[in-house]
Amino acid sequence: MTMSTEPITETGRTAADRHTLAWVMLAALGLYGALALPFFRGRVYTIDDLGAFHLPLRHFYAQCLATGEPFDWLPYLFSGMYISGEGQGGMHHPWHLLLYRYLPLRGAFGLELLLNYPLAAAGMYAFLRRREVDPAAALFGGIAFAFGGANLLRFMHPNATAVMSHVPWLLWMWDISLRSRDRRHRAVADVAIAVATGSQLLLGHPQYVWFSLLAEGAYAVFVRLSERVTMRRLCAAAVAKMLGIAIGAVQLLPSVEYLAASTRQSVDADFAFSGSMHPLNLVQLVAPYLFDSRVAGRNTHELTLYCGAVPLLLVVWLLACRRRDGKTNPLLWAGVVFAGAALVAALGKYSFLYALQTYLPVVGKFRFPCRHAVLFELSVAAIAAIAFSELSRAAGAESREHRRLWPVWAVVVLAFLLAVASRFVWDARYLGTLPAVFAGPAILAVVAALVSLASNGHRWALIGLVVATAIDLGVYGLSYSVLTKTADLSALIARLPEPPGEPSTAVAFDLARHGEKIDPVGNRLLMRSWRRVDGYVGLQPARELDYRNVSALRAAGAGWVRREAATGIASLISHDHQWHKVPDPMPRARLVREAVVSRVRAADLKTLELRTAAIVDEPIELSDSALGRARILADRPGRIRLLVETTGRQLLCLTESYHAGWTVLVDNQPGRTLRANGDFLAALVERGRHDVEFRFQPASLWYGKAISTVGIVIAACLFGIRIAIREPWALCPRFSWPRRRWRSARSC
16 A cells, blocks of 8 residues: 655645544544543542652642642641742642642642643644644654653653653744744744743752753754854843743742752762663663563663654664755754763763763752653654654655665664573563563564565555554553552542541651652651651751651650651550550640750750750740640641740740741731751740741742742733834834944944
């Protein structure tokens, strides 16, 4: 079966091309339907971090939005933490605010996860069409990028996939800004760059925003060198990028503050190299199921490199049969260079390139260099789309170049040799089953046959490549990160392993130190309103006390410790097969009459009478009168109100974590917050009856909102100016004459 060889034009496509495009669209819908199937069945996705971190956090977020309460302070983890600074919830993003304010939790959570993939595919399609790639090939590139291993296996990191879904759109906007001849189009593109950049920052994954900056910077340099774009256009786009950073300040500034007060500041130099991709993982490209965990290592979703058999062989075919006079050649070679650089960076400590990043501020503290694989996949998807377009043309061409197919089959032979050699070279304990080991080479053989048939004029083989791509990527990604673990939301909450009684005290659930493996239940207890002295987050807040000590647990008001976390903690009282009881935990709020200054708080806390005394940072004069009473009137996130009665000057101590962003009002008059017992919030109260209210109002959040507002206003004003007039400097005649004079001199 052969199809027409009439070339594709902008005004019309042949029936064969429309047929191919229809199959690509069908493949995209099939992949997306399989991805969304659990959602339409009324279930929630709970694999790995989705159930352990993201779902509980969104549960808290949705509750705050429903009641109109602030959500920046989370009282349920680490005795309270600045959750907006931790950032992974993307709580200030307008899209999230709308989703979780007006939709039920299950619907909002599902849409947040699922919409990233069509957004990524559509962005790749728009970018490739802008680069004059055929529609079917452009959509094929969108599928290869959106549903490739690096994106689909990170389904449990929704903020990461959301940031990456912006990248092809940003490349499209940069292309318009730098190459378009229409000034209004360039103005719209610059504003879109600012908005998209702000959106990325508001999603709260700085490492993937950094990846986006690398891709955008590389593309800007490529366009500048290949098409001699003027510096004025380049500077205009760069200004738009900086305005986007300003728009994202409401998330960026809290993240910077939180980072400075987290455990990440105390890590050693080797931390940045943790998660380096061992060179052995390159085998994944041709044998994705060779290892029992699919990767050389145990962290499958982080170390994955598989981009699909079809994109890989299309890239090999294109490099072997490249058109020397084609318009896409410059983009092809730029993509190859960028893919190689991303792959080298993903190797981390096994290469030289990533070491350069460790000298940079902030980004030098990122870990998991293997995550650069997503940039490798972005480049491979773009090159594969170009190859698909070229293969479509080759299928209708009269001349055949059979000798150029040998590199494609060489890859297949290499894959089979690796599969055979692995049975003799590597320990069988780390290898997959025999069918799994040879599954990858078998897929490559089928794809190589389809590529050969398509290059020899069989247009139906293109359809086979599209179907093979959908099956290959779908089976690889969905079987690991999507369909293996889902649950009914109400049943999930009902079967949580709760401590005995009501959640009036805190609980220690895992007590994992920074970098240690945590229990898969993660933070789900907060969905039942239990406060924890520990928790599971990407950046743990730095704390002074060691909570594997009973005195620290008592100071935190912890009443229960899970048996698995109780190992090595003396003086706990065994309750049942799941829980230990902490003796005499401190109440949520109490008054003390003795303030002890100490520089070794963890040691002195063991001998301190916590009911009547507290450790402070500076000398405080207190009254030796009878202990007063503190009654809690309101205990909400970021707001604690109490009624205090005391016969002398005393220290009001809470079991809420101290943060510089806490303020206190005593009878509506500003007071002073203090740090008590190393990690906790306190304030001085004088003799009498007082209304005391603590509010969490960090300066970083206030300044962030102000800068974001200014950034939005400036972006809107610049957009209006560029749309309204041809030359913005004409608004100020005083400075217009140097410009006219420079133009006259240049024309001469």
